[in-house]
Amino acid sequence: MEDYNSGEEVxxxxxxASASVKECIEGVIGGSEYNQSxxxxxxxxxxxxxxxxxxxxxxxxxxxxxxxxxxKSGAGLHTANSCYWxxxxxxxxxxxxxxxxxxxxVSVFAVAVAL
Numbered sequence: 001m002e003d004y005n006s007g008e009e010v011x012x013x014x015x016x017a018s019a020s021v022k023e024c025i026e027g028v029i030g031g032s033e034y035n036q037s038x039x040x041x042x043x044x045x046x047x048x049x050x051x052x053x054x055x056x057x058x059x060x061x062x063x064x065x066x067x068x069x070x071x072k073s074g075a076g077l078h079t080a081n082s083c084y085w086x087x088x089x090x091x092x093x094x095x096x097x098x099x100x101x102x103x104x105x106v107s108v109f110a111v112a113v114a115l
Contacts, residue, residue, distance in 0.1 A: 034101040
């Protein structure tokens with residue numbers, strides 16, 4: 001891992017992470033129509049790009065990124081996350097993105113690395 005500035009306060013910025021993830025989703029899926037044969041590629045790319053953007057911020061966190069893509073068909077989709085961690089430093093965010101034919105839900109979990 002990279003060297004981190006230990007004088008800096010370590011707190012996960014959910015707004016910054018959400019904006020970064022949204023940008024990645026737009027870059028990978030953009031205006032595409034739902035295509036079942038591309039979903040595996042899209043989910044892998046969204047996760048990889050999101051993780052790369054988060055790591056490039058140089059913050060002392062371990063990240064977990066999860067991506068779900070679902071075709072719009074009128075069916076329900078319910079998700080929930082629960083974490084047992086230090087709420088003063090660790091954090092998470094969930095980004096919900098949609099277009100005319102699909103939903104994309106990305107969850108990011110950030111766990112501070114003890115320095």
